[in-house]
Amino acid sequence: MGRTIIKTIVSGLALALYSGAVSAEWEVNLTPGVTDISSSVFDLHMTIFWICVAIALVVFGVMFWSIFHHRKSRGAQAHHFHENTLVEVIWTVIPILILVAMAVPATATLVEMYDTDEAELDVQITGYQWKWRYDYLDQDLNFFSNLSTPREQISNEADKQEHYLLEVDRHLVLPVDTKIRFLLTSNDVIHSWWVPALAVKKDAIPGFINEAWAVINEPGIYRGQCAELCGKDHGFMPVVVEAVSKDEFQQWLAQAQAEKQAEAAAAERTWTLDELMQQGEQVYVRACAACHLPNGEGVPGAFPALKGSPIAMGDVAAHIDIVLNGKSGTAMQAFRDQLSATELAAVITYERNAWGNSLGEAVSPAQIARLLEPSTGEAEQ
Amino acid sequence: MSDKPTFWQTLMSVLASFLGVQSERNRQRDFRTGRPLHYILTGLLMAALFVIVVILLVRWALSLAGA
Amino acid sequence: MSTQEANRRLVRRLVMGAVLMFGFGFAMVPLYDVFCKVTGLNGKITNTGPVAVAPADTSRSVKVRLIAVHNEGMPWEFSPKDGVLRVNPGEMKQTAFMATNPTGRRMVAQAVPSVAPAEAAEYLHKVNCFCFEQQPLMAGESVEMPLLFVIDKKLPEHIRSLTLSYTLFDISPEVSAADQTNKEQRL
């Protein structure tokens, strides 16, 4: 039986070794990442791994040697010794020395991670159930980043694409060779923002601010996920970081700001019911369907149905209020900061006219924009 | 030679337990003549000491790292 | 019988131990606060109240970033007057946060402060701050909430930037109905 165990272990080790060589395709090992910190983390990981392998070889080696040679069927006689303080002291001291040797580089890396020097770019990251919001604090820009994998792929009605579940509608675009500080907090429950390639994983805790930092060395797209169980769609709030050159970053900023202005202007024109319904459905699927379900039927006991609900069928002002301002003490969030005026108008219109809620009335984006007005100026500060 | 473990011997026994190494002879002595309360108290004391030592270790590491 | 006696005594002690540990679980709450105060473990600011005025340390300045966060279901507009401040340790600094209640109902908010890095929390001394109190706002009302703070000169050299965040929680449901009617009667 010893042989089989050895075989299992050897093949396990071989697999681990092999993994180092082809990690790009196979993804069986930690990524070395694209920051100095992530590569020292990777080195630490490999060092401690090989130390463990070495200890395992010695301990299991002795164990299997005695399993082979000291078996009764080979006529082995038990030798009655049952203590040897010297041996015990030796096998206690050696692990301690190994651990000390391990602690030194680990401490150095940890100290580096806790660097509190000034950063060139500050990004506030706020966890929401179940999306991330990014605020470029000095650039007057913020947006939400939602999962963009279509529902059909998740429910196996369409083929899954390459970045299934690791794709979002808006990337967190960051410049390379720039010290970036992430300031993490949460809107509701505890989330954890994790990008393996940056070796950054920090909890986003409601009411508290946490920080982490990174200097990205290489342009590219780096994907991660929420790491702390945060409710139903915990598995569906990925993080996508797009690292670009400093010039490209400036261009991207300018473009993003222009888009924001265009969106505000769009709210002022007249929208038809059909247009609103069309956009409303998209917004609904993105922002509402996770709880209220695509068919508007909700989850009894957890999330109320919208289909035939007194709010979606009742007074329009109350409906707008609950969508804009949320409802205290429930999972209903305040969407005024999360969606644009047009999107809000569209989704409210949609909710009032979908699934047999046929009120036939449209909520105009301009009307919503006015409700948002006193705020917009201050909120962007 | 008295059979009762001295304070020093109690201390050594507790330290040995932190390492997880103890000789049969000392154990026999501990259990034949030692009082459990002494060992528990010494153990708690040593645990507190352990915490202090680790804190000092951390301080030292931090000062080395210049943080 | 002596074994029974011994059992009874032992059980009494062990039950007492269990009860004690149950109490200890609760004692961990204040203990944790004390522990945090000593170590700055969770970035909570515990230094408040007036400070003795002393000359500022002009040899270095610290970048203080102020950020405003909404907790869930909190529709107020809430933002810092200054996003970034450069502060010399020891210098008294005045700033403010702006809040507007855009809803059609009276709401009560509680602002909860937090500092990153947590290590810096014990060096941030708030002289006056809106987070000390619950903040009620009528429908459509706005308020400027002042914040007066000093960074201790003992702030370790290696901390060159810190962040002070305020998270606004909606505590209207918690503020009891009785409390609310009391206030309205007074008005």
Place this chain on the structure above:
Amino acid sequence: MSTLDTTLEQDTHAHHGPAKGLGRWLFTTNHKDIGSMYLWFSLLMFFIGGCMALMIRAELFQPGLQLVEPGFFNQMTTMHGLIMVFGAVMPAFVGLANWMVPMMIGAPDMALPRMNNWSFWILPFAFAMLISTLFMDGGAPNFGWTFYAPLSTTYAPPSVTYFIFAIHMMGISSIMGAINIIATILNLRAPGMTMMKLPLFCWTWLITAFLLIAVMPVLAGVVTMMLMDIHFGTSFFDAGGGGDPVLFQHVFWFFGHPEVYIMILPAFGIISQIIPTFARKRLFGYASMVYATASIAILSFLVWAHHMFTVGIPLAGELFFMFATMLIAVPTGVKVFNWVATMFRGSMTFETPMLFALAFVVLFTIGGFSGLMLAIAPVDFQYHDTYFVVAHFHYVLVPGAVFSIMAGAYYWLPKWTGHMLDERMGKLHFWLSFIGVNITFFPMHFIGLAGMPRRIPDYALQFADFNMVATVGAFIFGLSQLVFLWNVIACVRGGRKAEARAWEGAEGLEWEVPSPAPYHTFSEPPKLPESLR
């Protein structure tokens, strides 16, 4: 009945055999009856929790949502964890202690037999309540077995209240069980059975029992605080009211880390009984084992925050918990060395209990290695909350705790039933379990390192291959447990007659009484056998 037993029965006045019918089990104060009930109960919970695990694995067989909704998936992970920890592993150890501790120390029964009855009978009610939450509006608890606030308070389903009371009941049961074991070991030892002759299983259980009394009340405290936050308007864990969600994690892990040792120390004890038996050689470094167990117990209170490296603890705190955690690895390592040294130059045979014990040593050590890797704080930022952690604690708990329970069950079944096990079936069970466990959990190391977070119902495509492998392994492991059930039932019903000393190399008082052990053993304190004198 053997002569020895007959004389015992005659010597002691009012002893009867077991009562008949249901009443026997409801009102029994006999440690053997209660031990059996604990063991059957834990086996039932093991199968229920196992079905949940299989549901989880089936959903994860392929990317995409096939079988369950994400919300239900979270209920499954939560209930699987709670049931396995509190329903399967802990009661199994209590059951083994109930059966074996009095027989090992030469006591007639547990010290507090009526309390023993209560502490068992609370459990079915607690778990009925917990499982009933699955059928409630809003579903069962869905916040993970670690139930971090505020997900488990402000954002919890209504059933959380039932969950809290279930935890309270389990806590009370565990504490009563622990008190009983301590009282039995300290007060009921046969004359001459000094503390230093105590079998290691009793030693590790004694220390575990103290751990239980120290930390189960803390768990009760933390769920009480949750209850107050949810229903009585306090804000222990709500930042908005001046509380702190991170405080929850500190209090929880102050319970949680010793809890990890509660689930492994008795396993150490069982393995330390079995290996010497089948190596036909005394345990190497008995003294060291006892001392190391004690020190692990104390140190386990000082390392809790290594579960929380990513919550934003200041550097000094991070370093403290990293160093302390690395040091606790030393006494654990010493135990493994001692087991190896016990085998060294012994005269080994490989019956089923020994096979499980050997697999325990190897696979638990692998779990220990990944634990050591997790202790390195900067690297833990990458490992934390990924499948690497899932792989780690399943290696410690399944081929660790669960294998030790199975080893113990196979080892003592002849004593309980009077029949030897069908070795062929036992070996079949072992090999299926061993292969299944490794196919299930070894690939989890890889997908964790590659970046798959834990507790997600669906995953990116690059994790697909290993998830499929793990699911296949899980079904092999799960189904092979039916062989275990078959073995146990077959052994109860018949088989080769077991001798008093069922295993050639077995030492200890429990092997001095006939097999099956009579309903009442050691009504008169026994004279210690030569080997124990």
